[in-house]
Amino acid sequence: MGSHGKCQKIRRKSDGRVVVWEEFCYATLTDSETHTLMSEVKFLKNLKHPNILRCYDYIIDSINSKLYIVMEDCMSGNLASYIASSIRERLYLDEQLIVKIITQLTSALEKFHRTSERRFNFFHPNLKPDNIYLDSEQNVKLGKPSYSPLLHQYEKCSIWSLGCLLYELCTLCRFVPGPQQKVLTQNLTTGTFLNSFPEQYSNELSILLHNMLNLTDHLRPSLESLLKSKLLAKAVSKEAKKEHQRRVAQVKMNKKVRFARKNKENLPPGDPRIVALQNIAKKYQTNSQHERQVEKDWNVTCLRL
Structure with a gap:
């Protein structure tokens, strides 16, 4: 898959996160290879785990036979x-x-x-x-x-x-x-x-x-x-505890955002909680639009195959 594409780092406007933008041209692939490629990307999108490189989104440009993937960026090396x-x-x-x-x-x-x-x-x-x-x-x-x-x-x-x-x-x-x-x-x-x-x-x-x-x-x-196993069980317990703490922190953040929504008239313009709320809403709206477009292009691609 990598032999057909190129990638670059970009900054996402919704939250300022640095991500990797990958571009693949599948015009030279056979129908079977194209179908496999689309299945791979869809599989990556559904694969969510704290120790797996995250695929945030993908866009299919069926007119130009190009596929764009937004991946998590790891800045600390391999x-x-x-x-x-x-x-x-x-x-x-x-x-x-x-x-x-x-x-x-x-x-x-x-x-x-x-x-x-x-x-x-x-x-x-x-x-x-x-x-x-x-x-x-x-x-x-x-x-x-x-x-x-x-x-x-x-x-x-x-x-x-x-x-x-x-x-x-x-x-x-x-x-x-x-x-x-x-x-x-x-x-x-x-x-x-x-x-x-x-x-x-x-x-x-x-x-x-x-x-x-x-x-x-x-x-x-x-x-x-x-x-x-005895050797890994203790480490597994630590990982579970760390994941629980991460989820608790996320819940607290969500509560702060909901509080900001209810009391935004009492907060000064540009308050971080208001900005976070606006970014989350924008992200959800953008993701929803992408999902509809992706599903539409996916269906068109399947019909072409």
Whole structure:
């Protein structure tokens, strides 16, 4: 999908948020590829999770065969740059941070798979440090999938990819570096590919890694069992508490906005609560218009196909 498009950062007028504006031209795609592309975007729009890069909206220009997508912007870089920084400083990552990253990614993948099973047949093979972003609080954001058709045992494939990432977080080395690929492939058959696991990490983390990289796919843990494991359960509880606090803060903000609506005659012009109320109303109106236009263009596109 990325080979047909370009992107740039823009600032949204309604709230001043910096977002990524992506433009795709699907004129050269076949009917089947175009239908898949539209399904991917619709899937992204419905995928909402705190650790998944958010797709805010999309616009279909069927006349010029162009698709515009508004994506969340991650300004703190990706996991690859964070790992590279640790390599330069010759410092291993803290185990609590590693567990936090793996927990958030596991939760994001579970949401992706659960949504895909209900509506779409997509598999997320793009689980690599370059496609995983960090915010200012070192929370991860799983980037856009490089979609593939749904594969048999696709969850087990995700577990394997997650294990490769965990190996890189712990050792600061790629699981399958280019020059040593043949040697590591030979070691896979004997299970000797984890000899360099740093001793500073706990035995529980080492066992988790071995289980995720089990050569027999049905012996690998499921995403659900990973979240319930002893090592990740505490981190899952912290994430749930953090999400609850975020929702409570949102409720308080909504109450302030409603209060401003009822008492706006007592507030001076330009008060932040009035501005917030106007921006929210404008956003809802704009989103509603976009939804109607998107559905109309989507129906026209489906008819063309």
